[in-house]
Amino acid sequence: MFRTLRRALCVAAALVLPLAGTQSSxxxxxxxxxxxxxxxxxxxxxxxxxxxxxxxxxxxxxGFETAxxxxxxxxxxxxxxxIDQMKSLGYNTIRMPYSDDILGPGTxxxxxxxxxxxxxxxxxxSLQVLDRIVAYAGQSGLxxxxxxxxxxxxxxxxxxxxxxxxxxxxxxxxxxxATRYRxxxxxxxxxLHNEPHDPACWGCGDTSRDWRLAAQRAGNAVLSAxxxxxxxxxGVQSYNGTNGWWGGNLMGVAQYPVQLDVANRLVYSAHDYxxxxxxxxxxxxxxxxxxxxxxxxxxxxxIFKQNTAPVWLGEFGTTLQPSVDQxxxxxxxxxxxxxxxxxxxxxxxTFWSWNPNSGDTGGILKDDWQTVDTVKDGYLASVKxxxxxxxxxxPGGPGDPGGGNATCTAAYTVGSDWGGxxxxxxxxxxxxxxxxxxxxVTWTWSGSQKITNMWNASHTQSGATVTAVNxxxxxxxxxxxxxxxxxxxAPGGGAVPSVRCTAT
Numbered sequence: 001m002f003r004t005l006r007r008a009l010c011v012a013a014a015l016v017l018p019l020a021g022t023q024s025s026x027x028x029x030x031x032x033x034x035x036x037x038x039x040x041x042x043x044x045x046x047x048x049x050x051x052x053x054x055x056x057x058x059x060x061x062x063g064f065e066t067a068x069x070x071x072x073x074x075x076x077x078x079x080x081x082x083i084d085q086m087k088s089l090g091y092n093t094i095r096m097p098y099s100d101d102i103l104g105p106g107t108x109x110x111x112x113x114x115x116x117x118x119x120x121x122x123x124x125x126s127l128q129v130l131d132r133i134v135a136y137a138g139q140s141g142l143x144x145x146x147x148x149x150x151x152x153x154x155x156x157x158x159x160x161x162x163x164x165x166x167x168x169x170x171x172x173x174x175x176x177x178a179t180r181y182r183x184x185x186x187x188x189x190x191x192l193h194n195e196p197h198d199p200a201c202w203g204c205g206d207t208s209r210d211w212r213l214a215a216q217r218a219g220n221a222v223l224s225a226x227x228x229x230x231x232x233x234x235g236v237q238s239y240n241g242t243n244g245w246w247g248g249n250l251m252g253v254a255q256y257p258v259q260l261d262v263a264n265r266l267v268y269s270a271h272d273y274x275x276x277x278x279x280x281x282x283x284x285x286x287x288x289x290x291x292x293x294x295x296x297x298x299x300x301x302x303i304f305k306q307n308t309a310p311v312w313l314g315e316f317g318t319t320l321q322p323s324v325d326q327x328x329x330x331x332x333x334x335x336x337x338x339x340x341x342x343x344x345x346x347x348x349x350t351f352w353s354w355n356p357n358s359g360d361t362g363g364i365l366k367d368d369w370q371t372v373d374t375v376k377d378g379y380l381a382s383v384k385x386x387x388x389x390x391x392x393x394x395p396g397g398p399g400d401p402g403g404g405n406a407t408c409t410a411a412y413t414v415g416s417d418w419g420g421x422x423x424x425x426x427x428x429x430x431x432x433x434x435x436x437x438x439x440x441v442t443w444t445w446s447g448s449q450k451i452t453n454m455w456n457a458s459h460t461q462s463g464a465t466v467t468a469v470n471x472x473x474x475x476x477x478x479x480x481x482x483x484x485x486x487x488x489x490a491p492g493g494g495a496v497p498s499v500r501c502t503a504t
Contacts, residue, residue, distance in 0.1 A: 034344075035092075035143065035388025038185045038228035040264040043307040045344055046230070048388075049185075053344025055385035056143070056312060058093030059086060059354040059364060065099040065149035069126040070109030071133065072355050076369040078117035080136055084471040085455045086354065087140050089364070089377060090384035094142055095314060095350040096133075097149035097194065100165055102126040103173045127180075138186030140472045141390035145232060145350070146177055147191040147314070159200055160193040160214050167214070171221045178225035189230030191269060191314060192218050195247035197237035202252030211236050212256050223262045232312060233258050234269045235300065245280075247271045247315075250300040253308070267310045267348070270300035272332065274318035274325035277360050283324055289331040296335055304347060317352035317361035320376055329379050338382040351380060371488060372453040390472065406503035407432035408477070410441045412496050415486075421452065422494040426468065428501055429482040438475040438504045441468045441485075443497040449489045457485035469504075 037049025045053045061082070063072035073082060086094065101107055107126045114122040121129050137144055151157050151165035161167040174190060181187040196211040204210050212233075219231040235250035237243060242251060248271045260266055275283055285291045297305065304311040316332060318325040337346040356363040364377055409431045415423045430436045441457075445464045457468040474483040 034386060035141075036185075039188050039230055041230070041266065041310050042264065044304045044310050046267065046310050046348065054388065055339060055344045055346055056093045056145075056348035056350065057339070057380075057383060057385040058091045058095060058142075058350040060095045060097065060147075060315060060350050060352045061086075061354040062097045062149070062358070063355070064102055064126065064130065065097040065153065067153045068110045069102050069107050069153070070112055070129050071096070072111075072357060073365075073369045074109075074112040074118055074121070076113070079121070079133055080471075080473050081117075081455045082354075083133070083137055083140055083142060084457070084473070085372075085453065087142060087387065087471075088454050088458045089372065090381075090387075092142055092385060092387045093145060093350060094137060094354075095145045095147050095191065096130070097147045098130075099150040099153050100148070100169060100173050101152050102130070103176060131180075134181065134184065134186050136473065138184065139390055141387045142186075143188045143388055144186055145189045145191055145230075145314075146187060147194055147232075148174065149194040156195060158197045159209065160196065160211070160218070167217075171218050174218055174222050175225040178222045178229055182226040182228075185228070187229070189232050189267065190222055191232040191234065192222075194234065195245075195271060196234060197246040200236045202236045202239050202249075203256030212252065212258055215258055216260065219258065219266070220261045223260060223265060227262045227265075229265065230267050231258075231260060231265050232267045232269045232314065234271065234314065244299050245271050245273060248299055250303060250311075251298065253303055257308070267312050268300065268303050269312045269314040271315040272296070272313060273316060273361075274328045275322055276319040276325055277317075283328070288324070289327045292328065292331045293335050296332075301335070301347075310348060312348035312350070314350055315352040316349065317358065317363075319360070319362050320379075333379055333383055336383050339385045340382065344385070346383070346385075349383065370453075370455070374452050374490075406434050406436055408436055408439050408501040408503050410499045410501035412443065412499045414494055414496060417492045417494060419492040421488060421490040422449075422492050423486065423488050424494060425484055425486045426457075426499065427482055427484050428470075428477065430477040430479055432503065433479060435479060436475065436477040436503050439470050439477070439501060440504050441499055441501050442466065443499040445497050446495065447493055449491065449494050452488045452490050454487040455485065456483070457487075459487075 034052040035048050035054050039046050039048055048054050061071050063070055109126045109129050112118055112121055151162045160170055192215055199209050200211045201209045202212045215233045234247040237246050239249050239251040250268055250270055258266055282295050300311055303309055318329055320326055352361055353363045356365045356367045366373055409429050411427045413425050428439055443466055451459055451461050456471050459468045477483050
């Protein structure tokens with residue numbers, strides 16, 4: 001109904017910002033090193049292996065579900081730099097849409113630039129590229145939720161099966177992915193099927209249409225292959241005559257809850273959109289946007305508020321062009337509960353989308369696949385959440401020799417300045433006699449410049465002083481070798497500052 005345009009245009013073409021203010025005791029529970037191991041549920045919360053509450057606060061990075069058979073944007077960027085940028089912006093989870101096509105023997109990705117970037121992806125199949133993305137995301141401290149978005153690249157389906165992709169294939173492939181990543185807790189869950197809609201029903205008992213029964217069959221099959229995974233179950237479109245967004249109607253859960261063979265693995269997922277996707281009656285209500293919390297309560301929020309299960313808003317997005325959409329997003333972010341006030345006792349979310357080429361929402365990135373839409377990203381600041389422990393010893397940990405003549409230098413170059421902003425690159429060179437294990441670069445601007453985005457490094461800024469720290473993949477620099485990171489800043493006039501590099 002509402003989503004054909006966006007998906008068609010997509011074919012054509014789920015790490016932390018400091019929390020503002022004083023954190024409450026609830027936030028203290030969401031430790032910066034939380035997230036280790038597999039996750040499970042307890043009431044409306046998701047807990048890590050140590051029992052600490054965690055919050056999914058991420059983005060959708062689509063493409064594996066399209067005819068490219070791989071995440072989009074790799075024609076413009078290296079996948080590692082994209083993940084580094086996600087982390088630097090404060091996103092901690094990637095929802096990764098795919099179609100069953102990528103599980104076909106020898107399916108190869110299209111539109112991956114391996115000339116000077118993505119060089120380690122050359123010659124790999126789509127599944128092998130997914131392996132690399134999972135590995136690097138985990139190394140960086142991001143989690144991944146796999147999203148069975150489509151049966152094949154041709155388009156979405158209302159039901160979880162089609163004549164060419166029967167239910168048996170759907171379940172076989174879900175189990176194959178669960179088995180493929182068994183033991184790798186970077187992949188914390190699987191979204192069983194994207195946006196079931198009419199004629200799909202919830203609780204009607206017709207096994208050919210009842211999505212709740214199908215989700216039980218598929219969820220239990222996944223858990224038979226890997227009992228540690230979270231099972232994400234979306235809603236439908238209509239329940240007892242009440243229509244909503246595709247996948248966004250979870251009203252039937254009250255009477256017909258999903259029942260899985262393994263306890264504490266179920267997460268309900270809804271989708272919600274603004275007028276840039278389609279009109280809904282509530283947008284023209286005279287009380288808008290004050291009416292929206294009641295709408296969300298009715299369709300999916302009640303599950304969280306009644307402590308039934310965690311609720312994950314797997315997709316929500318907007319171009320932010322109409323003023324009504326701006327009001328909608330501000331109200332929705334408030335409804336999702338700020339991390340500073342509630343910590344992990346909150347709704348979970350992954351914004352649609354990271355990609356700029358989503359036809360009716362756009363993305364966090366602008367069309368150059370690098371510049372951040374800081375207005376859109378800024379709306380999400382209060383619900384971003386701490387990143388997750390990537391595991392393994394870090395710099396200075398066991399086996400780190402330390403010592404030696406570890407020194408580095410840095411060179412800062414302004415690439416472009418258009419008055420309203422600028423881009424710069426910093427080259428870090430190992431000037432010592434031993435390999436660098438990690439590094440940081442600091443500088444102080446003479447004006448009011450602020451970092452708007454950074455790639456291949458993470459940063460903090462206090463006043464005019466910026467500290468940039470290596471990303472996970474470029475901290476090690478051989479003797480005489482070098483690495484680079486880039487940044488965007490605003491306003492313009494970002495003259496070259498004096499920079500200092502320190503081996504850490």
